[in-house]
Amino acid sequence: MTRAPFNPASAPLPHAAPTAADESELLARLKAGDGGAYEQVVREMGGRMLAVARRILVDENESQDAVQDAFISAFRNIDKFEGNSQIATWLHRITVNACLMRLRKKRRKDEVSLEGLLPAFGADGNPAHQAGTWRRAATGDEQAETRESIRVAIAKLPEHYRIVLVLRDIEGLDTAQTAELLETTEAAVKIRLHRARQALRELLDNTFRDGLN
Amino acid sequence: MSAGAPREFTDLLNRLEAGGSINCRDCSDFLMAYLDNDLGQDVRDRFEQHLNKCCSCRNYVETYRQTVKLAQEACCPKANPHLGKCPPELISAILSALGRPS
Numbered sequence: 526m527t528r529a530p531f532n533p534a535s536a537p538l539p540h541a542a543p544t545a546a547d548e549s550e551l552l553a554r555l556k557a558g559d560g561g562a563y564e565q566v567v568r569e570m571g572g573r574m575l576a577v578a579r580r581i582l583v584d585e586n587e588s589q590d591a592v593q594d595a596f597i598s599a600f601r602n603i604d605k606f607e608g609n610s611q612i613a614t615w616l617h618r619i620t621v622n623a624c625l626m627r628l629r630k631k632r633r634k635d636e637v638s639l640e641g642l643l644p645a646f647g648a649d650g651n652p653a654h655q656a657g658t659w660r661r662a663a664t665g666d667e668q669a670e671t672r673e674s675i676r677v678a679i680a681k682l683p684e685h686y687r688i689v690l691v692l693r694d695i696e697g698l699d700t701a702q703t704a705e706l707l708e709t710t711e712a713a714v715k716i717r718l719h720r721a722r723q724a725l726r727e728l729l730d731n732t733f734r735d736g737l738n
Numbered sequence: 739m740s741a742g743a744p745r746e747f748t749d750l751l752n753r754l755e756a757g758g759s760i761n762c763r764d765c766s767d768f769l770m771a772y773l774d775n776d777l778g779q780d781v782r783d784r785f786e787q788h789l790n791k792c793c794s795c796r797n798y799v800e801t802y803r804q805t806v807k808l809a810q811e812a813c814c815p816k817a818n819p820h821l822g823k824c825p826p827e828l829i830s831a832i833l834s835a836l837g838r839p840s
Contacts, residue, residue: 567832571824573815580813589828596832644798650761656798675812694806695813719770726805733801 581624595623642724659733678728686721760788
């Protein structure tokens with residue numbers, strides 16, 4: 526099966542994307558063991574990889590440890606990287622893997638139920654509550670607060686669902702890639718993603734609800 | 739009232755073939771398939787007929803779409819540059835672990 530190239534939605538670096546020549550030169554320096562190149566990559570990409578880890582793991586210490594694991598793993602295996610994607614994309618994938626490894630190692634907690642966060646219906650298929658419209662997102666400082674409250678809401682989702690939402694909707698993996706990483710089926714990924722989105726919608730409803738129209 | 743277990747698409751098809759119509763629960767359960775264009779044309783048409791007459795479901799579809807967009811915006815590094823900052827101590831720790839102290 527041919528898959529689309531891995532292309533994280535959150536991928537843009539906070540500066541201009543490197544040219545192919547820049548990438549090629551940087552990769553050559555990394556493979557040659559150039560200490561300056563290692564430091565450049567850690568300084569330029571460390572923050573972005575930490576943001577990815579925080580979205581997946583939530584816990585700050587765990588996130589920092591995962592990023593450290595990822596960089597060490599990446600640099601130890603630099604000879605295996607053929608340069609067929611951007612270095613940032615390659616590091617992103619290694620970081621996601623490092624985070625998922627940490628999740629698997631953690632003693633599994635009882636799964637938190639989404640039941641209270643999913644829409645409820647009567648036997649006739651009618652909803653328990655009518656859905657209203659949402660007001661427009663604010664601007665300026667209020668917008669920054671709103672974004673923070675959305676990140677908090679994402680972190681509140683049960684891990685089982687949050688991971689799928691983060692990988693699919695935030696990190697930009699497709700369904701097949703997500704299923705492979707989570708060692709599950711594409712059908713299971715779709716069900717979990719839909720439920721995670723519904724639950725997040727419910728969590729955000731209190732913040733944004735405007736009314737019926 | 740219950741959110742219930744995930745439903746199979748064939749359950750919906752069987753009910754529609756038996757003369758049933760799309761209801762609000764169907765709309766909620768198969769919304770992602772609708773947005774991903776994974777429903778057949780006939781089911782899609784009937785889904786849209788329900789949306790045309792149900793304000794609550796129209797609102798639900800729109801706010802579901804907004805949820806995905808808002809989540810992406812809230813985590814986008816361009817819109818939230820502070821999220822992409824790496825603590826200096828982490829940079830030092832990584833470089834030290836690589837045997838290249840900063």
